[in-house]
Amino acid sequence: MKIAVLGYGTVGAGVVDVLTMNKGSITKRIGTEIDVKYVLDLRDFPGTIVENIVTHDIEDILNDPEVEIVVETMGGLKPAYEFTKRALSADKNVCTSNKELVAEHGVELCQIAAEHNVNYMFEASCGGGIPIIRALNTSLRQDEILEISGILNGTTNYIMTSMYDNGETFKEALKEAQEKGYAELHPEADLEGHDAQRKIAILSSLAYGHHLDYKKVPTEGIDQIRIQDIQYAKAMNMKIKLLATSQVAEEGTWAMVSPRLVDDQNILYHVDGVMNAVFVKGNALGDAMFYGSGAGSLPTASAVCADVLDCAQHPHETLKTDITAEPLAQMPTDQVKNTFFVRCSGGESQAKQVFGITDTMHVIDGEFGFWTPEMTEKDFTKKAAQVDGIIKFIRRG
Numbered sequence: 001m002k003i004a005v006l007g008y009g010t011v012g013a014g015v016v017d018v019l020t021m022n023k024g025s026i027t028k029r030i031g032t033e034i035d036v037k038y039v040l041d042l043r044d045f046p047g048t049i050v051e052n053i054v055t056h057d058i059e060d061i062l063n064d065p066e067v068e069i070v071v072e073t074m075g076g077l078k079p080a081y082e083f084t085k086r087a088l089s090a091d092k093n094v095c096t097s098n099k100e101l102v103a104e105h106g107v108e109l110c111q112i113a114a115e116h117n118v119n120y121m122f123e124a125s126c127g128g129g130i131p132i133i134r135a136l137n138t139s140l141r142q143d144e145i146l147e148i149s150g151i152l153n154g155t156t157n158y159i160m161t162s163m164y165d166n167g168e169t170f171k172e173a174l175k176e177a178q179e180k181g182y183a184e185l186h187p188e189a190d191l192e193g194h195d196a197q198r199k200i201a202i203l204s205s206l207a208y209g210h211h212l213d214y215k216k217v218p219t220e221g222i223d224q225i226r227i228q229d230i231q232y233a234k235a236m237n238m239k240i241k242l243l244a245t246s247q248v249a250e251e252g253t254w255a256m257v258s259p260r261l262v263d264d265q266n267i268l269y270h271v272d273g274v275m276n277a278v279f280v281k282g283n284a285l286g287d288a289m290f291y292g293s294g295a296g297s298l299p300t301a302s303a304v305c306a307d308v309l310d311c312a313q314h315p316h317e318t319l320k321t322d323i324t325a326e327p328l329a330q331m332p333t334d335q336v337k338n339t340f341f342v343r344c345s346g347g348e349s350q351a352k353q354v355f356g357i358t359d360t361m362h363v364i365d366g367e368f369g370f371w372t373p374e375m376t377e378k379d380f381t382k383k384a385a386q387v388d389g390i391i392k393f394i395r396r397g
């Protein structure tokens with residue numbers, strides 16, 4: 001079976017490495033040899049194992065009937081969207097790690113794949129190497145999913161851990177995450193929460209059987225987290241994690257991405273570095289947790305290759321994915337209940353009176369911190385507007 005890899009960067013090179021490193025065992029398992037016939041990239045890679053198969057022309061791949069699977073690991077929408085559509089329309093399977101494209105056009109691309117009896121597969125789009133998409137599409141189909149939440153971005157978890165454990169600055173930790181190949185080409189997507197926003201939208205759409213538009217997921221990143229916030233977290237024996245959550249409630253489903261304070265009783269407290277964890281609650285299953293490397297060359301490539309193997313075994317059969325264009329009924333986020341940790345430089349008695357609290361804590365000169373009771377987002381916003389000097393708030397996870 002001949003395949004082509006579009007984009008020989010961190011993930012694309014990892015795919016070639018996995019298929020080379022495990023060639024013997026893969027061939028034995030699926031009964032077919034997988035050969036990378038082309039690598040499409042802007043650069044040449046002299047002196048590497050792909051030097052003789054590099055092309056700069058997508059037509060070489062699209063017009064070659066021998067190529068049955070295209071791996072798209074270029075990232076971004078342009079030209080990945082056009083190349084993917086053309087590959088599917090030419091009856092080629094496409095396996096991708098490009099969550100931006102899946103979140104934006106996944107429904108349409110799956111429909112095109114189905115019309116051509118091929119597959120558009122995206123296991124690597126959420127949680128790096130964690131096999132969460134396959135679990136939702138197969139092992140968990142009998143359950144009604146009530147909640148999905150977790151740490152879905154490796155870069156931000158790596159940064160938070162490095163700042164907390166090693167006292168690194170935000171800038172130093174980000175540089176390391178970039179050097180290790182975890183961060184997006186434009187790292188704002190990680191830092192501002194958009195990467196996790198896309199991932200929770202993809203997972204929720206699969207889990208709840210209705211489409212969650214990622215643009216409708218209220219999102220805050222870790223870009224506003226400062227060393228002072230970490231000082232408070234340490235004083236409370238808590239950690240700050242960027243959590244992506246969606247939950248089914250009576251009024252509809254809500255979803256949110258935001259930094260949250262978690263205590264050591266919360267399993268996510270122990271998920272550090274580039275590791276991701278996805279918690280799933282099913283109405284029959286109860287609780288399940290999926291844990292693993294959330295980014296990086298080989299772990300992500302491992303997930304892409306899982307899709308390649310499925311396509312190689314079913315090259316002309318669309319494997320069922322519960323993906324639909326029908327929109328998910330969403331509960332207004334201002335009705336969602338949370339508990340908030342607030343840092344404030346104003347009057348303590350005012351804050352105590354407005355929020356009805358008695359305890360405050362003093363960790364940093366010139367300010368105090370306190371926990372609110374559980375309240376809706378709307379009530380919190382209303383009360384916070386009545387308190388002078390609020391510096392920052394972080395929700396409890």
Ligand SMILES: NC(=O)C1=CN([C@@H]2O[C@H](COP(=O)(O)OP(=O)(O)OC[C@H]3O[C@@H](n4cnc5c(N)ncnc54)[C@H](OP(=O)(O)O)[C@@H]3O)[C@@H](O)[C@H]2O)C=CC1
Pocket residue numbers: 006007008009010011012040041042043073074075076078079097098099100124125128181182183184185294295296297300
């Ligand atoms: N890195 C990770 O850990 C993970 C990444 N992903 C996703 O996987 C995708 C790829 O990420 P990653 O491997 O890190 O990115 P890289 O930037 O490392 O790799 C992308 C590659 O695609 C090439 N490329 C870009 N545009 C074109 C084009 N028009 N034609 C040909 N080649 C092109 C780039 O070339 P050049 O460098 O010359 O521009 C580069 O070699 C992204 O969607 C990302 O979000 C998903 C999970 C984990």
Ligand SMILES: N[C@@H](CC=O)C(=O)O
Pocket residue numbers: 125127128152153154155156182183184190195294295296
């Ligand atoms: N930039 C992403 C890469 C994997 O999806 C992350 O850090 O999680």
